[in-house]
Amino acid sequence: MKSTEARKGSGLCGYSYSLVLEGQNYTRCRKTSTRVAFATFKLLTLIFIVIFVIFPLSYKYSYKLQSSAVFLNFLHVPSDANYKNPSSYGLYGSRNFYVTHDGGITLGVWHILPENHTYPAYDADEGRYFEEALADGQDVIIYHHGNAGTRLTQHRVELYTILRRYFHVITFDYRSYGDSSNVAPSEKKVVVDSMFIYEWVQNRTKGNIFVWGHSLGTSIAIHSMALLQEKGVMPAGVILESPFNNMREEISEFPLARLFKNLPWFSYTVIDPMQENGFLFQSDKHICKVDAPIMILHAEDDHVVPFKLGRKLYQEGIKCRREDQGPLLFRAFDGKHGYDHKFICRAPEIHDIIRNFTSIALKDRTKVL
């Protein structure tokens, strides 16, 4: 009877087994369980070291890993993406084209005509038609998308359909995104892309130029405007949707980083190397330099870029900006609406918000000029 029970339990070394056994067998079983526990401990230690030590150390020394984490330019690119045909995304009256700059870097661009523009069904010289339309004096908005995805990502298209009520919409992919040149991006380089697009538009319109950025695109847009300012170029207004104050503070909020941010070596392996490698995105510095009215939009339930970072950017801006640089406005969206990171464009009052801002901005402009 005893031996049957012993055999039954032998693989498991469970409690019931230990109780029925004589002293000798019990000892053997305890040795086994000690060995199992030790092996498990070793395995767990190894897993811990790989995840929490080796991975952060590899991150520290890999520019490529850091760049991928910031730009996420490999994510959400649909294999059936149809950049050449904006109408397949519901954008009628829109043109896809390419511009080349900076020694051969090509950028994919869409020009979406204002909603009230009557667009002929077919035009043999599409490029000329659209450039003439851009020159009609109506205001233009240049959209700067965030990381992951491209100019055709669905939530962005949703916003264009709002913006086109008031503006010509110009939206583009920075290098390494979409069908733009597939070369390594950096903060400086995507900012150069943005500056070029601005100058391209400026050369072709008599209307006012507004600049819209979303998420990482807010940092690119404001940095670009700060550099253009040094050349005496100023937009009519800047809208920053779901922005953060600087990359140093934003890094800890990355979904993956949340797992690591309490490690004592988080700064050493993640934050400091990214600062050294130039992933700065210091919007809280650039916002001080732009002589144009600025409006920040942020939803309280934003789970990608926390509301508090948008708020910090605003507070920094309020501290450093002079009154004659134009107003800095902040508009919060209650978390109960669920707009989160990407869907402030669904707020019914978005039309009033945009119209009110453009009228403040243009009034401000005539005051300055």
Ligand SMILES: *[C@@H]1O[C@H](CO)[C@@H](O)[C@H](O)[C@H]1NC(C)=O
């Ligand atoms: C479209 O609307 C804008 C102002 O909202 C106006 O200036 C422009 O002339 C209109 N264009 C056409 C083609 O109706």
Ligand SMILES: *[C@@H]1O[C@H](CO)[C@@H](O)[C@H](O)[C@H]1NC(C)=O
């Ligand atoms: C804009 O026009 C200026 C002056 O004609 C020219 O030097 C510059 O290259 C143009 N820039 C773009 C981006 O078209």
Ligand SMILES: *[C@@H]1O[C@H](CO)[C@@H](O)[C@H](O)[C@H]1NC(C)=O
């Ligand atoms: C827009 O401005 C008008 C007039 O100043 C004001 O009554 C209205 O509340 C504003 N709307 C929004 C959404 O700010």
